[in-house]
Amino acid sequence: MTLKQRLLQQQILIAPGVYDAFSALMAERAGFEALYLSGASIAYTRLGAPDIGLVSFAEVCETMATIRERTALPVIIDADTGYGNALNVQRTVRRFERAGASAIQLEDQTSPKRCGHLDGKQLIGAAEMVGKIRAALDARASDQTLIVARTDAVAVDGFEAALDRGEAYLEAGADVLFIEAVRDAAQMRIVTERFASRVPLLANMVEGGKTPLKNAQELQEIGYRLAIFPGGTVRAVAHALEAYFGELRQSGSNKGNAGRMLDFDALNGVLGTQAILEGSRRYEG
Numbered sequence: 001m002t003l004k005q006r007l008l009q010q011q012i013l014i015a016p017g018v019y020d021a022f023s024a025l026m027a028e029r030a031g032f033e034a035l036y037l038s039g040a041s042i043a044y045t046r047l048g049a050p051d052i053g054l055v056s057f058a059e060v061c062e063t064m065a066t067i068r069e070r071t072a073l074p075v076i077i078d079a080d081t082g083y084g085n086a087l088n089v090q091r092t093v094r095r096f097e098r099a100g101a102s103a104i105q106l107e108d109q110t111s112p113k114r115c116g117h118l119d120g121k122q123l124i125g126a127a128e129m130v131g132k133i134r135a136a137l138d139a140r141a142s143d144q145t146l147i148v149a150r151t152d153a154v155a156v157d158g159f160e161a162a163l164d165r166g167e168a169y170l171e172a173g174a175d176v177l178f179i180e181a182v183r184d185a186a187q188m189r190i191v192t193e194r195f196a197s198r199v200p201l202l203a204n205m206v207e208g209g210k211t212p213l214k215n216a217q218e219l220q221e222i223g224y225r226l227a228i229f230p231g232g233t234v235r236a237v238a239h240a241l242e243a244y245f246g247e248l249r250q251s252g253s254n255k256g257n258a259g260r261m262l263d264f265d266a267l268n269g270v271l272g273t274q275a276i277l278e279g280s281r282r283y284e285g
């Protein structure tokens with residue numbers, strides 16, 4: 001089933017944030033049906049930097065291709081601003097689609113963008129963003145590849161302006177709508193009442209961010225069709241590493257870390273080592 005078909009179903013789709021092939025494998029193993037390749041999480045893990053527009057098009061594209069080597073799950077990819085104007089957007093869409101993206105998310109911030117839950121964001125004009133969405137739609141090779149339109153207007157121009165932008169982006173042909181950083185349950189309900197009958201809506205669950213956290217069931221009842229948990233993975237990894245490094249540093253051994261680790265065989269199980277090695281025997285001389 002394609003992501004497009006899956007989003008037609010009533011049951012909400014949960015896409016955890018991933019940032020490399022390993023996190024993608026772990027999410028697949030946990031039973032998720034789709035993945036969200038988070039720009040923020042690539043910045044956190046690859047650059048050790050915040051989500052402030054430092055990650056380049058090529059780094060994201062390469063990450064997508066690497067994930068695609070290891071999983072067939074649908075991937076929603078965070079393309080930030082599309083890395084430039086409408087022409088850049090077209091190149092981004094073509095390359096990300098070829099690298100294996102099932103959905104490509106574009107937002108209406110100026111460049112360099114910043115995390116939707118940080119203060120001090122700025123927007124491009126709605127008309128320019130409409131042009132970018134149209135450029136994205138024209139550039140994709142398949143209409144099964146979805147274009148997710150995100151507006152960051154709530155924090156900049158207010159909630160009404162965000163709804164107006166949502167309307168314009170929907171009219172431009174966006175396949176999924178993402179009103180970023182809505183502030184409370186009432187705003188969430190207004191968004192879904194206005195748009196849910198016309199387009200799948202994405203909810204963004206950022207732990208400690210501007211939007212109240214809800215579980216998948218609650219989001220489905222409100223009317224969302226897709227829920228991403230983009231940064232939670234790295235926050236969990238950071239927590240695990242803190243404990244792991246703390247113990248190793250303190251005791252000079254991993255004895256005390258045993259309960260926090262997969263053992264050698266379990267990790268090879270995640271990686272599929274045995275099957276890979278067996279497969280390679282076919283080519284032995």
Ligand SMILES: C[C@](O)(C(=O)O)[C@H](CC(=O)O)C(=O)O
Binds near residue numbers: 037115204
């Ligand atoms: C969705 C997001 O764009 C991302 O890069 O994953 C971020 C998430 C985050 O910073 O945790 C966002 O701007 O909401």
